[in-house]
Amino acid sequence: MTRSRLDASGAAAARLPRGLRRAWALDTSAPKRGPKASLSIARILDEAVSVADAEGLPGVTLTRLAEGFGVSTNALYRYFDSREELDLLLHDHALGTPQAPARERGSWQDSVRAWAHALRARYVAHPWLFDLRIRVPLTPHSLAWLEMLLTALEHSGLDDVQVLRAAALLDGYVRWNSAAARDVAEHRASAVDGTAVLGVIGPLLAERGMPRIAALFDQGLYRDAQGDDDADFDYGLSCIISGLSQGADQR
Amino acid sequence: MTRSRLDASGAAAARLPRGLRRAWALDTSAPKRGPKASLSIARILDEAVSVADAEGLPGVTLTRLAEGFGVSTNALYRYFDSREELDLLLHDHALGTPQAPARERGSWQDSVRAWAHALRARYVAHPWLFDLRIRVPLTPHSLAWLEMLLTALEHSGLDDVQVLRAAALLDGYVRWNSAAARDVAEHRASAVDGTAVLGVIGPLLAERGMPRIAALFDQGLYRDAQGDDDADFDYGLSCIISGLSQGADQR
DNA sequence: AGGATTAGTGTATCGCATGCACAGTTCATA
DNA sequence: TATGAACTGTGCATGCGATACACTAATCCT
Numbered sequence: 332m333t334r335s336r337l338d339a340s341g342a343a344a345a346r347l348p349r350g351l352r353r354a355w356a357l358d359t360s361a362p363k364r365g366p367k368a369s370l371s372i373a374r375i376l377d378e379a380v381s382v383a384d385a386e387g388l389p390g391v392t393l394t395r396l397a398e399g400f401g402v403s404t405n406a407l408y409r410y411f412d413s414r415e416e417l418d419l420l421l422h423d424h425a426l427g428t429p430q431a432p433a434r435e436r437g438s439w440q441d442s443v444r445a446w447a448h449a450l451r452a453r454y455v456a457h458p459w460l461f462d463l464r465i466r467v468p469l470t471p472h473s474l475a476w477l478e479m480l481l482t483a484l485e486h487s488g489l490d491d492v493q494v495l496r497a498a499a500l501l502d503g504y505v506r507w508n509s510a511a512a513r514d515v516a517e518h519r520a521s522a523v524d525g526t527a528v529l530g531v532i533g534p535l536l537a538e539r540g541m542p543r544i545a546a547l548f549d550q551g552l553y554r555d556a557q558g559d560d561d562a563d564f565d566y567g568l569s570c571i572i573s574g575l576s577q578g579a580d581q582r
Numbered sequence: 583m584t585r586s587r588l589d590a591s592g593a594a595a596a597r598l599p600r601g602l603r604r605a606w607a608l609d610t611s612a613p614k615r616g617p618k619a620s621l622s623i624a625r626i627l628d629e630a631v632s633v634a635d636a637e638g639l640p641g642v643t644l645t646r647l648a649e650g651f652g653v654s655t656n657a658l659y660r661y662f663d664s665r666e667e668l669d670l671l672l673h674d675h676a677l678g679t680p681q682a683p684a685r686e687r688g689s690w691q692d693s694v695r696a697w698a699h700a701l702r703a704r705y706v707a708h709p710w711l712f713d714l715r716i717r718v719p720l721t722p723h724s725l726a727w728l729e730m731l732l733t734a735l736e737h738s739g740l741d742d743v744q745v746l747r748a749a750a751l752l753d754g755y756v757r758w759n760s761a762a763a764r765d766v767a768e769h770r771a772s773a774v775d776g777t778a779v780l781g782v783i784g785p786l787l788a789e790r791g792m793p794r795i796a797a798l799f800d801q802g803l804y805r806d807a808q809g810d811d812d813a814d815f816d817y818g819l820s821c822i823i824s825g826l827s828q829g830a831d832q833r
Numbered sequence: 834a835g836g837a838t839t840a841g842t843g844t845a846t847c848g849c850a851t852g853c854a855c856a857g858t859t860c861a862t863a
Numbered sequence: 864t865a866t867g868a869a870c871t872g873t874g875c876a877t878g879c880g881a882t883a884c885a886c887t888a889a890t891c892c893t
Contacts, residue, residue: 365870369872393849466766474792499814504755532606541729543733577824577828578824615839654842655881660841836893839888840887841888843885847882859868
């Protein structure tokens with residue numbers, strides 16, 4: 332994979348990290364000599380997604396993937412340069428293409444709401460996405476989702492800077508909320524029996540100057556809140572949208 | 583560290599994961615026989631924080647810590663059971679005690695704002711906290727911060743369920759925003775020169791059906807936004823608080 | 834004094850990413 | 864049509880981090 336494999340935009344693209352080049356499909360030309368590749372990055376990513384969906388990200392190991400394909404571990408390095416790059420591609424791959432641009436009819440608030448629910452669905456489908464530590468995902472699908480959000484915000488009346496901030500806020504909310512919901516759900520399912528934990532910590536709270544949390548624990552709010560994930564999500568989303576609307580009005 | 587080392591609350595506490603027991607200082611009694619410990623979990627945590635502050639979390643390695651103390655790696659296992667437990671304790675340790683309860687005077691909105699800024703300051707001081715993957719931090723300091731937030735929300739007029747949701751929303755916002763700001767800052771600083779990346783990707787965006795992001799890139803909004811972290815943070819915070827206020831009014 | 838406890842050491846293992854040299858393929862060109 | 868450059872995949876080896884285990888040494892209760 333030398334410079335010669337780069338297409339037209341190659342000159343500048345050469346300065347991009349390999350992962351981004353691959354993510355944007357900037358290395359187009361297929362090799363002309365040598366054996367045909369038995370795999371493809373796409374197949375590898377599909378497999379990785381399957382494994383991750385089934386066993387979580389820790390199950391996604393180069394060794395594991397290679398076994399799945401019946402090749403040696405190092406063979407995979409023909410398709411990406413490092414585990415880190417694989418992670419980046421995996422992230423973008425699992426995120427997928429956002430659904431068609433928000434419907435024209437309806438308020439921008441509704442569009443944003445729809446966007447948020449759609450993105451959330453992706454995270455629910457691939458909860459391990461949060462275990463991938465992708466700092467700044469300048470990848471096609473990531474940005475495509477952002478583009479959709481910007482579209483939804485187009486008639487919000489917010490100025491450019493505000494739109495950017497709103498997008499960051501909304502995107503962050505969806506991700507954060509989804510991650511938190513997943514963590515809590517897992518905790519409930521796996522912990523040393525969540526009840527036992529609360530049973531011990533609850534009483535401690537009052538002793539240690541945390542009466543309000545203690546009260547919440549007593550009321551069982553920490554426990555019974557389960558299943559209300561959707562309602563929780565909508566509540567926060569409404570808050571944010573309502574806050575944004577107000578900001579837009581005040582301009 | 584057998585059952586005999588547990589204090590009064592020991593019977594029930596025995597079901598708690600070791601890490602939580604230690605975090606809540608439920609194992610109080612000191613050993614009566616044997617050599618004196620040359621270290622303490624507190625010293626280890628202090629050291630770990632120093633290393634993490636200086637070199638990031640990857641620098642925090644059992645080997646590294648042990649070297650710092652001049653003991654063997656395995657000696658550390660006398661103070662915690664696993665790396666995972668160390669991480670939990672480290673998280674709680676670095677979070678620290680929240681400052682005194684929000685001032686009495688002022689609106690609840692101001693209290694919340696102050697709380698958010700205070701927590702954010704902690705994350706700015708220890709950016710590696712986000713690299714620690716603590717799912718559900720039922721630890722003293724974590725809950726202490728939550729308690730402060732609940733205090734601030736006490737006169738918000740929100741009902742119990744809403745307060746819990748508001749707390750999750752605000753807490754999540756601070757964490758998410760701080761993490762994102764850190765990631766972007768790091769990216770700008772270290773990337774293959776952020777400019778080069780944008781220079782290549784920017785033109786691609788228009789070609790690939792993302793005109794709005796392309797426009798943002800053109801305007802340099804992605805680049806120039808730097809340094810506005812505080813303003814960005816306040817904008818989002820205001821949105822949320824304003825949204826919460828509205829919800830409270832409508833009740 | 835003696836044994837139970839506990840701290841710290843040394844050695845070894847395991848999982849995982851990864852570097853390197855090499856063998857086997859395939860095709861463009863001389 | 865031979866020949867070698869361009870490629871794919873293999874085997875072997877290394878390094879790092881966490882962690883198990885067996886052992887020595889210290890300390891104190893009885």
